[in-house]
Amino acid sequence: MEIRVSKGVELEKTLKNSPEDFFNRSDIVYEDKGTERKFSLLYLRYFDEKVHEFTPFESNPIMTYGDVDVELKDVAAFIAFIKNPGYKHRKKVYINEYEDYKKLFSDVNWEAVKQAYLKLSDGKSFEMESTLDFIRA
Numbered sequence: 001m002e003i004r005v006s007k008g009v010e011l012e013k014t015l016k017n018s019p020e021d022f023f024n025r026s027d028i029v030y031e032d033k034g035t036e037r038k039f040s041l042l043y044l045r046y047f048d049e050k051v052h053e054f055t056p057f058e059s060n061p062i063m064t065y066g067d068v069d070v071e072l073k074d075v076a077a078f079i080a081f082i083k084n085p086g087y088k089h090r091k092k093v094y095i096n097e098y099e100d101y102k103k104l105f106s107d108v109n110w111e112a113v114k115q116a117y118l119k120l121s122d123g124k125s126f127e128m129e130s131t132l133d134f135i136r137a
Contacts, residue, residue: 001030001031001032001127001128002030002031002032002125002126002127002128003028003029003030003078003116003120003125003126003127003128004029004030004031004036004125005027005028005029005120005125006026006027006028006029006074006075006077006078006117006120007026007027007074008024008025008026008027008071008072008073008074008075008076008077009024009025009027009073010023010024010045010073011023011024011025022044022045022046023042023043023044023045024042024043024044024045024048024073024076025040025041025042025073026040026041026042026043026073026074026075026076026077026078026080027039027040027041027077028077028078028081030128032088037088037091038091039077039080039081039087039088039090039091039092039093040077040091040092040093041076041077041080041092041093041094041095042092042093042094042095043076043094043095043096043101044095044096044098044101046098047095047098047101047102048060048071048072048073050098050102051072053102054101054102054105054106055072055105055108055110056110057072060072062075063114063117063121065117065118065121065122066121068121070117070121074117075113075117076104078113078116079104079105079108079113079134080093080095080104081131082128082131082134082135083104083108083131083135085131107135107136108134108135108136109133109134109135109136112133112134113134116128116134
């Protein structure tokens with residue numbers, strides 16, 4: 001499976017009474033068996049303010065490569081995707097519970113994630129042989 005893009009955005013209101021500005025959307029674009037697909041994770045933006053509680057990082061950005069900052073919202077969908085292989089068959093997942101979001105980041109091999117994002121931050125894709133490479137045993 002080839003991961004092509006992994007990026008997060010802070011949603012903005014499209015309607016006056018919309019709660020969208022409380023949410024982040026994290027997306028990955030990947031190719032699997034010759035078909036390009038996209039997976040999105042939507043979650044409360046507030047969760048990223050507690051990055052130090054469930055990752056080894058103190059705050060955003062969690063990684064910097066040259067002039068490219070990588071924030072938690074940029075990796076959240078990727079982490080959800082590797083921790084839950086069934087998400088390969090879904091287009092979008094919504095998480096509204098902090099404990100569920102926090103659980104996504106347990107047992108992540110951050111060194112492997114850093115290596116993957118080194119390639120992605122340079123505009124390159126990377127071939128993911130196994131999701132197990134990104135999970136600490």
